[in-house]
Amino acid sequence: MRTGKISILSRWRNWLQTGIVAMLSISLSMGLSAATLLPSGNAITDGQSILRYALPIDNKPVRELQNSLEDIANHLRGKQWSTISNDVKKAAAILKNKQADILTSVPAPKQAEAQTLLDDIQTDVEALAIATAAKDKPQVQAKRTEALGKIGSIEASMVTDFPYTVPAEYSNLPQLKGRATISIKTNKGEIGLIVDGYNAPVTAGNFVDLVQRGFYNNLAFTRAENDYVLQIGDPPGDEVGFIDPDTKKYRAVPLEVMVKGDKEPMYGITMEDAGRFREEPVLPFSSYGALAMARPEGDPNGGSSQVFFFLFEPELTPAGRNLLDGRYTVFGYAISGQEVLGQLKPNDKIESAKVIEGADLLKT
Numbered sequence: 365m366r367t368g369k370i371s372i373l374s375r376w377r378n379w380l381q382t383g384i385v386a387m388l389s390i391s392l393s394m395g396l397s398a399a400t401l402l403p404s405g406n407a408i409t410d411g412q413s414i415l416r417y418a419l420p421i422d423n424k425p426v427r428e429l430q431n432s433l434e435d436i437a438n439h440l441r442g443k444q445w446s447t448i449s450n451d452v453k454k455a456a457a458i459l460k461n462k463q464a465d466i467l468t469s470v471p472a473p474k475q476a477e478a479q480t481l482l483d484d485i486q487t488d489v490e491a492l493a494i495a496t497a498a499k500d501k502p503q504v505q506a507k508r509t510e511a512l513g514k515i516g517s518i519e520a521s522m523v524t525d526f527p528y529t530v531p532a533e534y535s536n537l538p539q540l541k542g543r544a545t546i547s548i549k550t551n552k553g554e555i556g557l558i559v560d561g562y563n564a565p566v567t568a569g570n571f572v573d574l575v576q577r578g579f580y581n582n583l584a585f586t587r588a589e590n591d592y593v594l595q596i597g598d599p600p601g602d603e604v605g606f607i608d609p610d611t612k613k614y615r616a617v618p619l620e621v622m623v624k625g626d627k628e629p630m631y632g633i634t635m636e637d638a639g640r641f642r643e644e645p646v647l648p649f650s651s652y653g654a655l656a657m658a659r660p661e662g663d664p665n666g667g668s669s670q671v672f673f674f675l676f677e678p679e680l681t682p683a684g685r686n687l688l689d690g691r692y693t694v695f696g697y698a699i700s701g702q703e704v705l706g707q708l709k710p711n712d713k714i715e716s717a718k719v720i721e722g723a724d725l726l727k728t
Contacts, residue, residue, distance in 0.1 A: 406438055411651040411697025418646045420562050421522045423469040425462040429455055430515050436508050445499055452493050459486045469522040478521055481514045528628040530565055534618060538569035544722030546575055549715045553704035557655060559696035561725065563622040563646045564629065567657050567695040570617045572719060572726050574606060574669055580717045588709045592677065595658060596714060597670035605668025617657060619664035620693045622646040632664050635690025649674045649688045653698030653705055673698065673705050
């Protein structure tokens with residue numbers, strides 16, 4: 365009986381570990397033929413930018429302001445200074461003419477702080493104009509990053525209530541009603557994460573709950589596949605996921621994907637199986653260090669504690685041209701320590717993981 369159980373668990377563990385790699389192999393082997401079936405355009409590769417766009421807000425002027433500065437990154441690589449100058453002028457015009465429209469979406473108690481941020485952004489944009497005229501690439505990058513960080517803070521202040529209700533069948537699982545910042549200390553260095561409960565509340569809530577429980581402390585990475593996937597979360601012993609001490613059962617987490625334009629996530633079905641493979645998830649695999657839930661291939665609701673970082677290589681797995689989007693739940697991004705991810709190998713360890721901010725948003 366025990367031998368049979370171990371055999372089944374071994375197969376389950378193997379599916380958890382190999383399913384993602386199999387999909388990557390398919391994606392790579394399909395190459396450009398897959399590109400004709402997938403979304404076109406320049407995918408966003410910066411995790412913090414993705415997180416800004418993923419906030420559930422509806423304020424056109426602040427999005428226009430954000431767009432004008434986000435757009436600079438694409439043109440900076442090609443040193444398209446005239447286009448960058450136009451982006452900066454657009455941002456300056458929005459700040460001059462639409463500040464009141466931006467503030468209408470900010471709750472009254474936070475408006476004074478938002479106004480201060482807008483004033484600071486205006487100063488940043490003025491400095492950005494000077495740096496652009498001088499074709500000073502490092503200064504343009506620095507001032508753009510500073511301004512976008514402040515815009516992100518204003519956008520975050522616009523979110524007042526959690527925008528939807530998680531289906532009742534998953535109400536027994538932890539939920540993150542917002543965002544949390546996680547610090548992970550490994551034997552190779554530290555990694556900073558933001559996990560997004562607005563777009564993946566069950567998956568993010570499960571992860572934050574396990575971090576709070578110390579589940580990942582002293583746990584070894586199990587996979588580092590060809591510099592594309594870095595996986596962790598397989599506990600010692602026979603189990604392949606988290607066994608809830610209250611129920612004594614495997615905590616199964618459903619596939620959870622928010623599609624652009626939707627008001628709430630899809631559960632338990634891939635975008636492909638839902639006939640939506642041409643659409644895009646709000647949280648895509650287009651950023652180095654995207655954090656996702658591992659699961660057995662063929663079982664959308666079989667995830668638990670095993671998660672993986674996607675270390676995409678632009679030349680081989682182009683952003684927006686992979687076959688992982690919509691098949692696995694992305695629920696966060698590495699925002700610091702990305703260089704550490706590339707150094708980690710099997711048997712390297714998470715020494716400790718802790719919630720720095722957002723623990724109060726976890727509902728269990």
